[in-house]
Amino acid sequence: xTLVKICGIQDRDSAQAAVEAGADMLGFHFCSSRRRIDPxxxxxxxxxxxxxxxxxxxxxxAPPEELRLIVERxxxxxxxLHGSEQPGYPSPRPMIKVLKVRDGQVPxxxxxxxxxMLDAWSVDQRGGTGSTWDWDLAxxxxxxxxxxxxxxxxPDSVGRLVSGYHPFGVDVSSGVERNPGTKDAGLMRAFxxxxxxxxxx
Numbered sequence: 001x002t003l004v005k006i007c008g009i010q011d012r013d014s015a016q017a018a019v020e021a022g023a024d025m026l027g028f029h030f031c032s033s034r035r036r037i038d039p040x041x042x043x044x045x046x047x048x049x050x051x052x053x054x055x056x057x058x059x060x061x062a063p064p065e066e067l068r069l070i071v072e073r074x075x076x077x078x079x080x081l082h083g084s085e086q087p088g089y090p091s092p093r094p095m096i097k098v099l100k101v102r103d104g105q106v107p108x109x110x111x112x113x114x115x116x117m118l119d120a121w122s123v124d125q126r127g128g129t130g131s132t133w134d135w136d137l138a139x140x141x142x143x144x145x146x147x148x149x150x151x152x153x154x155p156d157s158v159g160r161l162v163s164g165y166h167p168f169g170v171d172v173s174s175g176v177e178r179n180p181g182t183k184d185a186g187l188m189r190a191f192x193x194x195x196x197x198x199x200x201x
Contacts, residue, residue, distance in 0.1 A: 002162050002199055003169035004192050005056065005148065006176060006183065008035035014183035015045050019053050021188040022196070026053050027171070030070050031060035031082065035173065035181050043074045056080050056096065064090045080117070087111035096148065101133045106141055115146035115168055132157070135165055142167050155190035162198035170195060 006018045007027030018026055026049070028042045029035045046055050057076040059067055061083035071079065071092050080096045081089060089095070099107040102121035109116050118138050120131040132152030141147055146168035149161055154175030161170065174180070176187040 002195050004195055005169060005171045006188060007171055008173035010035055010037050010181050012045050017185035018188050019049060022192040025056050027056040027058050029058045031058055039070045039073050046074055058082055068092050101137060106137050115148055117148035117150055120151040135161060155187060155194050158191060159194040159198040162195050163201035
């Protein structure tokens with residue numbers, strides 16, 4: 001089964017709607033981002049969802065102690081590293097390292113544990129870009145590793161990715177929003193449905 005991660009959650013309604021849509025993982029941005037969330041608010045949103053969904057904290061070059069405190073306060077299940085962190089970065093939870101596809105090249109992932117995430121590189125954005133890229137570049141890595149694919153996905157495109165490449169997981173944020181930072185319940189349901197239908201193609 002392809003894991004579905006809906007990222008950039010900022011409010012209770014979006015979190016609940018994502019769970020009801022069938023998301024496997026919810027992402028919360030504790031980094032420089034227009035979807036950044038205060039850890040106290042995130043903890044309040046996460047608490048009633050315990051056991052229903054896996055919770056991921058997104059960080060960019062955070063000091064390890066700061067990261068640890070947020071992990072403990074919010075009860076995070078995963079840590080997603082979206083910056084220039086190096087192998088060996090101390091994480092109190094299983095990690096997902098994001099590698100940026102740039103100039104037609106997939107970065108070397110050999111030093112990082114599974115799962116990893118591939119996203120598009122941007123000259124002015126260190127976090128998610130919302131831009132798509134050539135998935136063919138990732139086919140060899142997807143065949144041998146647990147790979148999340150991110151970047152420009154939406155209900156209309158994710159089915160082609162899943163049926164054609166069979167990644168370990170997919171990650172979406174802006175592709176299920178009507179307005180920046182506000183998730184749309186209908187789009188989230190459509191996204192998850194497209195993934196599940198494509199798994200059987």
